[in-house]
Structure formats: C-alpha cells, structure tokens
Amino acid sequence: MLTRRQFNKLLLGSLLLPSLSCSNLKKKKFIPGTLRLNLGFEPDTLDWAKATDSYSFDVITNIMAGLTKYNNKLQSIPSLAKNWTVSNGGKTYIFYLNKDAKWSDGRPLTSTDFVYGWQRILNPHTAAPYAYLLYPIKNAFLFNSGKLEDPNKLGVKAVNDNILQVELESPLAFFLNLTSWAVYFPQRKDIIEKYRDDWTEPKNIISCGPFNLEKWQHEYKLSLIKNKYYRNPEPQLEKIKYYIVPEQSSAFSLYLNDELDCIDSRSIPISEIETVKKMKETETYPLLRGTYVGFNVNKAPFDNKLVRAAFSYALDRKIFPKVLNRNEIPASTWIPPGLEKFYSPDIGCNYNPVLAKELLAEAGYPNGTNFPRVTMLFPTREDAKLIAEAAQASWQKVLNVKIEIANQEWKVYLATLQQNPPHLFRMSWGADYPDPDTFMTLFTSTSGNNHGRWKSETYDQIVDKAAATLDLGERQSLYRHAQKILLEEEIAIAPLFFNTQILLNKPWVKNFEFNSMDLVFCEKISVAL
Incomplete structure (x- = not known):
C-alpha cells in the first residue's frame, strides 16, 4: 500500500506532467470555467446532518442552499x-x-x-x-x-x-x-431512505445548491458540476475540482505551477511564509476562528481544575505567532476581536509562570514531581505539529512536566475526539454564524462538539439567556460572565490565538469574495482571462 507521502508525490507528478510537456512553458495553464482548489483533507462526510469539520462544509456549502x-x-x-x-x-x-x-x-x-x-x-x-x-x-x-x-x-x-x-x-x-x-x-x-448510508455518494446524492457532486475519488479528488436548475444567481463556473493534498509543500508547488487556481494557509508551508508575503497576489485577513488546547476533564489529572489552570497559565501565547508567522493574534480569551462588541481581551489565564508553578504544586505535583504520563493529540499537519511542539516546550520549561505529543490523520482524529478524547488535544473553531453564540454554545453540555466533556449548568443557563436577550448591553455582560466561568473559574480550555487567513489567487480567478467566516461561496466566481 502506498504511504500518504508516496501518494501525494504521484499526485503532484501526474498533475505537473501535462504542463511540463507543453511546448510553451511560459503559457499560463488554466482551464476556463473550472476552478481548482485544495481541500487539504478528505471530508469526513457530505451528510450535512452529521458533518462537523470545515473540509466537509467547504463542499456542502457549494452543493446546497438554505432559506x-x-x-x-x-x-x-x-x-x-x-x-x-x-x-x-x-x-x-x-x-x-x-x-x-x-x-x-x-x-x-x-x-x-x-x-x-x-x-x-x-x-x-x-x-x-x-x-x-x-x-x-x-x-x-x-x-x-x-x-x-x-x-x-x-x-x-x-x-x-x-x-x-x-x-x-x-x-x-x-x-x-x-x-x-x-x-x-x-x-x-426519498433519497436518504432509499440509499441510507450511501446517499451522499455521487451516483445517489441530490442537492439544491449552485453545484452538484459529480465524482468523489476518495483521498484524491472531488468534482462538482454546475447545477442547471440553480438560478440564485446562475453559477459562472462549469466545474469545481477539489484536490485532497494534505502536504502543504506539495500543494504549494501545484499552485506555483498553475495547477491550482487558489490556495490558502492550509496549502502554504511555514517555511514559505516569508516568500508568500512578498508575492503580489497575497492577501491576509483576520478570521472569526480561534485555536485552543482542549482538556479531557474526565481523565486524571485534568479532572482537577488546578492542573488545568496551571497548564493554561504556563502558556506564553506570544510564542505561537512567532512559530507560525501568519499574523496570528495571541489570545487567552475566546470570543474573537472580529466580534468587536463582545471582545474581552482581559479575560483568561494570561501567561504567569510563577502562578502556574504554584497551582501545579497545590494540585499535588510540586515542580512536576510524580506528574503522570499524558499525551497531547493533534491532526497530521505541519502547523498543528508546530503548535503542539511549542505547547509541549512551554509546559516542560515552566512546569517541569514531560508531555508526549502524537498525531492522527484527520478522519481518525475526529473519531478519536468523538469517542475517546485524549488528555490534551489541539483544536480550532471557526464561526458557523457571525454571533458570539457560535463560540459559546460550543462548550455547553448539549453540544456535540464539546470534546473535553466539560459541563456546567450555570454556564449553560447564562449562554442560553444571552442568546435570547436582544439588549446589547445585557448580552455583553452575560457573555463576559460566561467567558470568566469557561476560562478563569473552570478552565475548560486554554485558548492560544485567533487565526488569520492567507489567500493567493491566480489572475484568471474573478469575483472571489473573502469573508471572515472563511466560507468560499463559488457561485459568483469565474475563471477566465
């Protein structure tokens, strides 16, 4: 069986071969009416009743529509x-x-x-x-x-x-x-009951968005075609090709060789960031997305909030933008600055190594003595590994504890978080809608995406009340209270930073509209000189 790296080398070679055989190497290589993108990872599912990850939603939001x-x-x-x-x-x-x-x-x-x-x-x-x-x-x-x-x-x-x-x-x-x-x-x-678990396969799926699923070559490529019945507005593209290239260096090479029309941060190696920043087509935007360390509060020693607090206070958030070099905003709070009326940068466990040591000692582990063996899990990706390594080094330096780190392929990683979350995990969350509720309901006791299993009836009640409150001042106060419970009193998570997005588009890509939710709506995009 081919390894993932061998597979992507073959993919890169197969895509570049036609280009290298062209008699005119200076000719720009694009396909009119076809947009070529890199998803990065295989979508977990195209069933929008069960999807949770951005890779799935990138496709779903272009084959479907809502009210x-x-x-x-x-x-x-x-x-x-x-x-x-x-x-x-x-x-x-x-x-x-x-x-x-x-x-x-x-x-x-x-x-x-x-x-x-x-x-x-x-x-x-x-x-x-x-x-x-x-x-x-x-x-x-x-x-x-x-x-x-x-x-x-x-x-x-x-x-x-x-x-x-x-x-x-x-x-x-x-x-x-x-x-x-x-x-x-x-x-x-009728479709779901007829085909059951196979209803999202290309031969079965019926959609009502600007595009339809034409092919799904698992772990390689998804192809969408224009929906001839969609008129809101009529799509300008005839086809979208989503390649699945998790290795950022391979994806970046495809873009440089005009084999991908658009790429974002998921397709740019950290080693190439400085080069990318100097490219004329580069644009950088802040996102409504935060990255955090999650604690499984049902697994010792993280069932002890003193330990969770020690680990949060031991993190110097300024390290992560230096490691990633993508203009990330260090954060100990959770609602991002893009929701400016609800942004509270003073909330959270800001870096305090002295307090971190004291809290760990109070929890029964002075200077890290007898601290058990625990693992931090992250998805297989270069930037996720760098984040895990930086956090690991911080905990070693401040708390004198040795944390193991391990990675899993994306689908396996999601399944692990759903079924048996590790002690620690790196996760990010992007807004599903432009309201602080999308960040705060994530950690309610009924949330299916609350992987740390933390629960607080008081927190739930405050978040529910904030959602039902129309008065701005009262909502602001309620969300501040909820964040203090989440981040200072219970320390359910340790926020790291707010994300930014780096975008590169070829000149033949027209009408590409960015939004801070990082949703790429392709219905208005065209590909032509």
Whole structure:
C-alpha cells in the first residue's frame, strides 16, 4: 500500500506532467470555467446532518442552499426563501419559498423538505453533532433528548408546498443567521431512505445548491458540476475540482505551477511564509476562528481544575505567532476581536509562570514531581505539529512536566475526539454564524462538539439567556460572565490565538469574495482571462 507521502508525490507528478510537456512553458495553464482548489483533507462526510469539520462544509456549502444565505458582509439575505415575516414578538417566522427553486434532479423544492431535514437532525437516532443549533425551535430540545416522541410537535410546519412556519422558544436576534447554516438546509426524504448510508455518494446524492457532486475519488479528488436548475444567481463556473493534498509543500508547488487556481494557509508551508508575503497576489485577513488546547476533564489529572489552570497559565501565547508567522493574534480569551462588541481581551489565564508553578504544586505535583504520563493529540499537519511542539516546550520549561505529543490523520482524529478524547488535544473553531453564540454554545453540555466533556449548568443557563436577550448591553455582560466561568473559574480550555487567513489567487480567478467566516461561496466566481 502506498504511504500518504508516496501518494501525494504521484499526485503532484501526474498533475505537473501535462504542463511540463507543453511546448510553451511560459503559457499560463488554466482551464476556463473550472476552478481548482485544495481541500487539504478528505471530508469526513457530505451528510450535512452529521458533518462537523470545515473540509466537509467547504463542499456542502457549494452543493446546497438554505432559506437564507450570506453576502460578503455576512448579512443574511434571501436564498431559497424569497422573503419572510416575523411576528409574535420575534417568535414566529413565516418563510415564503422561491417557487422556481428545484433540486438537481428537477423536482421542485417544497417546505416539507425543510420539515423532514430538521426532524432528521433532531431525531436522537441520527446523533447529529450540530443538533443543538436547532434548539431555538420550539420543542427541539425535548425531541432531541428523547423527552418528546412526536416530531409533529416541533415548531416547524409546512403550511403548503411553498410556505414554512417556524415557532421559536423565545426571540433570537441571530435566527436568520442560523437559517444560512448547513444544519438548516433541506433534505430529501426519498433519497436518504432509499440509499441510507450511501446517499451522499455521487451516483445517489441530490442537492439544491449552485453545484452538484459529480465524482468523489476518495483521498484524491472531488468534482462538482454546475447545477442547471440553480438560478440564485446562475453559477459562472462549469466545474469545481477539489484536490485532497494534505502536504502543504506539495500543494504549494501545484499552485506555483498553475495547477491550482487558489490556495490558502492550509496549502502554504511555514517555511514559505516569508516568500508568500512578498508575492503580489497575497492577501491576509483576520478570521472569526480561534485555536485552543482542549482538556479531557474526565481523565486524571485534568479532572482537577488546578492542573488545568496551571497548564493554561504556563502558556506564553506570544510564542505561537512567532512559530507560525501568519499574523496570528495571541489570545487567552475566546470570543474573537472580529466580534468587536463582545471582545474581552482581559479575560483568561494570561501567561504567569510563577502562578502556574504554584497551582501545579497545590494540585499535588510540586515542580512536576510524580506528574503522570499524558499525551497531547493533534491532526497530521505541519502547523498543528508546530503548535503542539511549542505547547509541549512551554509546559516542560515552566512546569517541569514531560508531555508526549502524537498525531492522527484527520478522519481518525475526529473519531478519536468523538469517542475517546485524549488528555490534551489541539483544536480550532471557526464561526458557523457571525454571533458570539457560535463560540459559546460550543462548550455547553448539549453540544456535540464539546470534546473535553466539560459541563456546567450555570454556564449553560447564562449562554442560553444571552442568546435570547436582544439588549446589547445585557448580552455583553452575560457573555463576559460566561467567558470568566469557561476560562478563569473552570478552565475548560486554554485558548492560544485567533487565526488569520492567507489567500493567493491566480489572475484568471474573478469575483472571489473573502469573508471572515472563511466560507468560499463559488457561485459568483469565474475563471477566465
């Protein structure tokens, strides 16, 4: 069996061979109407009821659509719904679907597709990690937790084929942001029930976004083709090719040889950052994304919050931007500066090596004596390894503890976090919608993405109250309180930094619009000179 490195060398060679055989090596090599991108890793799944990772969502958000969608300013605008009304003090939404909206097999979209999709996600048997994002809907939590068995009692109703009625538990200022996100997308009951676990394979999947899944050559490439029924707006591209090249040096070489049209930080080796910064097409943007060290609070010694606090205070966050060199913003807080009205840089365990040593001694490990053998896990990627090594060195220097580090391939890593999280793990989280709730609900007790297994009823109540509060000042106060619990009182995680994105686009790529959620919407992009 080929190793991952051998495979990618073959991939690189196969892509470059046609270029090297061209009689005119100076000729720019691009394919009109085709956009070539690097995903980096194989998507875990294209079932938007079960996806959790950005690699999956990069594809899903281009084959599907929701009631609303984001513009480049991250404002929710009409999509599959042409308009809507809000009544009952902000608790009742009536969505009027576009009558021209169709699935990729030509079948008209109906409100029943939304009802089925939301019921499926909330069905406990689906075990959807993102089910908690539908909890604002009336009775959603009760149904998802098994306390309510009748899905027809959920606050979602098909009034007729083109009208969808939604009842919320309480007013929610960002509900239209949620309806732009993947877990709120419609689903086809007939397709899912017919093909079951294989419904997302290219020969089976039916979608209603700007593109359809044409091919999925696992661990190599996904190909999307233009959806002839999509008119919101009509896609300018005929095809998108997503290559799966995890090795950043290989991906960067493909870009330099005009075999990829766009790349971002996941395709740029750390050793090439200085070179990239000098390239004329380079653009750098701040993201609504944070990277953190997670603690499994159910595994000793991290079931002791004194140990967690010691490990957080022992981290000098200024190290990470120096190691990665991508303009990261050091952080001990969790809500990023892009959500400026809720940004609180004073919150968290700022670097304090003296206090870190004292806390570890108080926990029973003076100067690291008798500290057990523990492992920090990270996904197989150069930058993730550098982060783990920097954290490992900090803990060794300040606390005199030796931490082992280990890596896993992306899919295996996700499965490990879901099933048996290690003592420590490196993770990042990007906004699913432009509101602090997306960062704070991550660590609620009902979140399927809360890999550290930390729970706090008080924290849950504060976050829930903040989501249902429309007053800005009160929301700010509530989120400050919640962050203090998360980061200072319980130390459920140790934030490291807020991420930035480096983008490089070839000159033949037109209408590429960046947003701080790092979502690449391809419907307006074109490839032409």
